[in-house]
Structures are given as C-alpha cells and as structure tokens.
Amino acid sequence: MASNTFGNIFRFTSYGESHGKSIGCVVDGVPPNVLLKEKDIQLFLNRRKPGQSKYVSQRKEKDKVQILSGVFEDKTTGHSIALNINNEDQRSKDYKEIYDKFRPGHADITYEEKYNIRDYRGGGRSSARETAVRVAAGAIASKILNHKLKNKIQVRGSVIQMGPHKINKKLFNWDEVNKNPFFCGDPRAAIDWGVWLDKIRKEGNSTGAIIEVIAENVPRGLGNPVYKKLDSHIAEGLMSINAVKGVEIGTGFNVSSLLGTEANDEIFPDNNGDYFYKTNHSGGILGGISTGQTIVARLAVKPTSSILIERNSIDINRQSIKIKTKGRHDPCVGIRAVPIAEAMLLIILTDQLMMHESQVGPLV
Numbered sequence: 565m566a567s568n569t570f571g572n573i574f575r576f577t578s579y580g581e582s583h584g585k586s587i588g589c590v591v592d593g594v595p596p597n598v599l600l601k602e603k604d605i606q607l608f609l610n611r612r613k614p615g616q617s618k619y620v621s622q623r624k625e626k627d628k629v630q631i632l633s634g635v636f637e638d639k640t641t642g643h644s645i646a647l648n649i650n651n652e653d654q655r656s657k658d659y660k661e662i663y664d665k666f667r668p669g670h671a672d673i674t675y676e677e678k679y680n681i682r683d684y685r686g687g688g689r690s691s692a693r694e695t696a697v698r699v700a701a702g703a704i705a706s707k708i709l710n711h712k713l714k715n716k717i718q719v720r721g722s723v724i725q726m727g728p729h730k731i732n733k734k735l736f737n738w739d740e741v742n743k744n745p746f747f748c749g750d751p752r753a754a755i756d757w758g759v760w761l762d763k764i765r766k767e768g769n770s771t772g773a774i775i776e777v778i779a780e781n782v783p784r785g786l787g788n789p790v791y792k793k794l795d796s797h798i799a800e801g802l803m804s805i806n807a808v809k810g811v812e813i814g815t816g817f818n819v820s821s822l823l824g825t826e827a828n829d830e831i832f833p834d835n836n837g838d839y840f841y842k843t844n845h846s847g848g849i850l851g852g853i854s855t856g857q858t859i860v861a862r863l864a865v866k867p868t869s870s871i872l873i874e875r876n877s878i879d880i881n882r883q884s885i886k887i888k889t890k891g892r893h894d895p896c897v898g899i900r901a902v903p904i905a906e907a908m909l910l911i912i913l914t915d916q917l918m919m920h921e922s923q924v925g926p927l928v
Contacts, residue, residue, distance in 0.1 A: 702907020814847025
C-alpha cells in the first residue's frame with residue numbers, strides 16, 4: 565500500500581495492522597544528540613491507549629514501545645529511529661461473522677474495491693490502532709521542538725463538544741483536561757457527558773465529537789506562502805486521523821458570517837517597538853505563515869461506525885443483508901483522538917521548523 569509516510573524533512577513511515585503481530589514506524593530527519601528514552605515516548609502513548617475507562621474500547625493493550633534503532637546512550641544518532649509496539653490483545657474471532665460482509669461507515673468496501681483483498685480483522689490497516697505510532701512519532705517531535713526552542717512551544721487539546729452537547733467556555737480550564745476520562749476542560753460538561761455517553765454505550769450506539777487543539781508560543785515565520793502552508797499542512801495532518809470529517813482553523817467556517825471589519829485581526833504597535841494583534845480570527849496563521857499568536861484548530865470526528873444496532877448493508881456477493889458489529893469499540897472515538905491530534909500538530913510544527921531552517925536559517 566502506498567502513502568504510508570507523512571512529513572517532508574521530519575517524517576515517519578508507519579506499518580502494521582490492527583490484528584497483526586505489531587505496529588510501528590520509522591522516523592527520519594531526527595537531529596543527533598537529542599535526549600530520548602523509551603519512557604519519554606511511553607508518557608505520550610499512555611494517554612491514548614485503550615481500556616482506561618468504560619467510555620473507550622476495552623481492548624487491553626499496554627502499548628509498550630521499543631526503540632529498535634537510532635538512539636545510543638539515550639541520545640539520538642541522527643539516523644532512522646525505528647519504533648515497535650506489539651499487539652497483545654487481538655480477538656480476531658470477534659470478526660469472523662463479518663468476513664464476507666461490509667460494515668456501513670467503515671473502509672471495508674472501499675479497500676476491497678481498490679485492492680481486491682480485505683483484512684476483516686478489525687479493519688486491518690484502516691483501523692485506528694495505527695494512530696498509536698503517530699503518538700509515538702509526536703513524542704519524538706516534542707523532544708526536537710524542546711531541544712531547538714528550549715521548551716517554548718506548548719501543544720494541548722480538549723474535547724469541546726460531544727454529540728450535541730457543548731462545553732461552557734466560561735468554565736473551561738486547561739488544568740481540568742487530564743482530570744476526567746474525556747479530555748474535557750469543562751468539569752461540569754465532563755460529568756454530564758459521562759451520564760449521556762453511558763446511556764449511548766448501553767444502547768449499543770455511538771456519537772461524534774469536536775476537538776480543539778492549540779499551539780502556544782509558536783514563533784513568527786513558520787510556514788510557506790503557496791504550497792505547504794502551515795494551515796494546509798495542519799488540515800492535511802488532522803484530516804488524516806481516522807474518522808475525522810472536518811477541520812477548521814481559527815474562526816473557521818463561522819468567519820463566513822462576519823463582516824470584514826469584524827474578521828480582520830487589527831495590528832497595533834506595542835510599547836517595546838514591536839506589535840500585537842487585537843483578535844485571532846486567523847487562528848495564528850496569515851498567508852500560510854505563523855503570526856506568533858496561538859494556533860487554533862478544530863476537528864470534527866464522526867460517530868464510531870461499529871455499533872451493536874442492526875443496519876442495512878451488502879455482502880461480497882452484493883446481496884442485501886442486516887448487520888451489527890460485535891467487538892470492543894469506543895462509543896466515541898473522539899475521546900482518544902485528543903492525544904493523536906496533539907501528536908500530529910507537534911509533528912507538523914517540527915517539520916515546518918526544519919523546512920524553515922533549511923531555507924531561511926534558524927528562527928531568531
């Protein structure tokens with residue numbers, strides 16, 4: 565299968581399937597002498613792994629990462645870093661009933677049409693299991709950014725809407741995000757979502773979500789004016805995450821309802837011979853290049869396609885069937901997509917920083 569690589573200078577190539585022996589990736593473009601240990605990567609993976617609450621898949625995976633190459637005496641060597649994560653809790657038997665059936669909402673039918681072969685075990689390559697290695701690559705990206713910019717950039721994300729239920733922005737606090745199973749900065753909403761999602765889960769149904777991911781203290785000048793704009797690169801990376809059906813930057817689609825006098829981010833001189841923006845409708849990016857403001861992106865995640873409610877579909881003979889998908893599935897895949905979105909943004913910022921350095925030189 566082609567197109568398993570993401571990135572330009574800093575890039576990773578992933579491998580593996582949901583029910584194969586392992587998943588992993590090879591990360592290229594990593595500078596030498598960056599401090600890196602397996603535990604640094606494990607901290608990121610632990611936030612994404614399944615089985616941590618009743619609101620996510622109950623598949624039990626330790627997601628223990630192994631660094632196979634590219635690191636010596638806890639420092640990167642400048643060569644390819646190979647990472648491997650063993651699959652430990654595959655239950656392929658859950659999928660034997662659907663080996664000749666297509667699940668609505670899944671990639672089963674499009675993969676079969678394209679490749680004329682199908683791995684029915686949890687979706688194979690199309691499974692969100694692959695996203696674990698993106699998080700691992702994002703951990704390395706974070707170490708590079710810290711190495712180059714002295715811990716300047718901070719990337720973090722939160723679920724801001726689950727199904728029709730939105731957060732109260734007045735109650736939002738980033739310190740609350742890791743205190744509940746929903747990565748939600750509104751503690752009141754997290755309680756309400758727990759009650760609502762538990763009902764959805766017991767009914768065998770699922771729901772979607774909206775995630776907001778931000779990057780603070782991003783220097784001015786990252787990005788490009790035509791191709792590989794910073795915002796188009798972010799959109800590409802976030803849209804590549806499983807189940808994501810929409811991405812917006814800054815005010816996003818709502819900017820279409822504003823007047824020019826409202827949408828323009830006015831610029832003012834400050835008292836230090838520099839300047840500042842009064843607003844941030846652009847989401848920290850103008851003309852594909854970072855402004856120095858907070859980068860703001862949101863992604864819409866569709867409801868989990870695997871549900872225990874009978875739906876209409878077809879089998880491999882194109883005959884009408886009724887199907888419901890057994891197995892261990894997240895009632896809301898948007899929850900565990902938060903650390904994945906953070907990782908993709910870290911990867912993109914690292915790649916953009918390296919592209920900038922290759923043409924313009926170090927950021928000042």
